[in-house]
Amino acid sequence: MIELEDLSKRYGDRLAVDHLSCTIRPGVVTGFLGPNGAGKSTTMRMMLDLDSPTGGTVRIDGKHYRQLHNPLRTVGALLDAKAVHGGRSAWNHLLCLARSNGIPRSRVGEVLDLVGLTPVARKRAKGFSLGMGQRLGIAAALLGDPRILMFDEPVNGLDPEGIHWIRTLMKSLAGQGRTVFVSSHLMSEMALTADHLIVIGQGRLLADTSMADFIARNARSFVLMRSPEQERLKDVLSGAGITAVPGASGALEVSGEDAAHLGELAARHRIVLHELSPQRASLEEAFMRLTAGSVEYHARTGTGG
Numbered sequence: 247m248i249e250l251e252d253l254s255k256r257y258g259d260r261l262a263v264d265h266l267s268c269t270i271r272p273g274v275v276t277g278f279l280g281p282n283g284a285g286k287s288t289t290m291r292m293m294l295d296l297d298s299p300t301g302g303t304v305r306i307d308g309k310h311y312r313q314l315h316n317p318l319r320t321v322g323a324l325l326d327a328k329a330v331h332g333g334r335s336a337w338n339h340l341l342c343l344a345r346s347n348g349i350p351r352s353r354v355g356e357v358l359d360l361v362g363l364t365p366v367a368r369k370r371a372k373g374f375s376l377g378m379g380q381r382l383g384i385a386a387a388l389l390g391d392p393r394i395l396m397f398d399e400p401v402n403g404l405d406p407e408g409i410h411w412i413r414t415l416m417k418s419l420a421g422q423g424r425t426v427f428v429s430s431h432l433m434s435e436m437a438l439t440a441d442h443l444i445v446i447g448q449g450r451l452l453a454d455t456s457m458a459d460f461i462a463r464n465a466r467s468f469v470l471m472r473s474p475e476q477e478r479l480k481d482v483l484s485g486a487g488i489t490a491v492p493g494a495s496g497a498l499e500v501s502g503e504d505a506a507h508l509g510e511l512a513a514r515h516r517i518v519l520h521e522l523s524p525q526r527a528s529l530e531e532a533f534m535r536l537t538a539g540s541v542e543y544h545a546r547t548g549t550g551g
């Protein structure tokens with residue numbers, strides 16, 4: 247478990263993390279979301295004592311990071327995949343880490359196998375692709391078989407097979423009762439991986455809730471209805487006290503009603519339907535809606551002057 251209490255970090259006149267309090271629990275994958283510059287990396291660095299808070303505390307299984315006897319055995323992290331001594335082989339990099347943290351040598355081969363790097367274990371990390379670097383970073387995080395794992399943008403640079411592997415790995419680590427905390431800007435991937443979400447904007451906590459609840463609260467779900475008798479359909483719906491609005495695609499959009507109920511209503515009035523499809527709100531939509539006010543870096547759409 248990771249507990250943040252009133253955690254703050256100031257850089258000059260900028261409050262990068264602003265009185266953040268939340269608990270990251272074991273047994274589930276917790277996603278950490280926020281627009282660019284929201285303070286995610288700073289928060290993760292403070293969790294690992296790589297940066298000191300201006301105020302507040304972080305507790306890892308009830309202790310401050312510095313009080314952990316063998317930190318790598320308690321918490322493993324992938325923060326910056328490039329933070330590897332490029333001249334060393336993957337094997338040597340992990341062996342050095344193992345030696346300095348009282349981890350048996352046999353574990354090096356195990357984690358290399360787990361991340362699929364055994365065939366290149368003796369090659370210098372300098373020649374690794376971005377995806378191989380990520381895998382090596384993940385191997386390092388898993389080296390001490392820790393109860394808590396933190397991954398900052400772990401799918402960065404991975405191909406679809408690698409992304410699928412990471413997703414499965416995180417879910418299985420959480421399934422073993424570990425605490426898994428992961429940041430990513432890939433919303434579709436996060437939607438498939440995380441059970442719980444912590445969302446920040448400009449350093450402040452915006453949401454701490456389950457994935458399902460987050461989407462239900464912040465994005466609209468509706469049913470699309472299309473018929474060759476669109477006007478009559480609209481009248482029938484209106485007669486039943488149901489509001490339908492024309493959507494961008496020309497179909498009618500109905501919020502707050504069950505698709506089965508709408509289909510039965512149309513059938514009772516012998517109205518042919520060409521489409522009756524529930525539209526599930528996406529995590530991306532919910533995220534954009536919630537964080538709209540705290541996005542700092544806006545690009546202009548279009549290429550015109």
Ligand SMILES: Nc1ncnc2c1ncn2[C@@H]1O[C@H](COP(=O)(O)OP(=O)(O)OP(=O)(O)O)[C@@H](O)[C@H]1O
Pocket residue numbers: 257260262280281282283284285286287288289
């Ligand atoms: N060492 C530093 N010195 C000064 N300002 C910093 C430092 N590190 C981060 N910041 C600032 O703190 C704020 C939060 O940055 P941080 O990297 O934690 O955000 P983030 O949510 O991880 O962003 P991204 O999604 O772009 O990686 C930003 O405004 C950033 O410029």
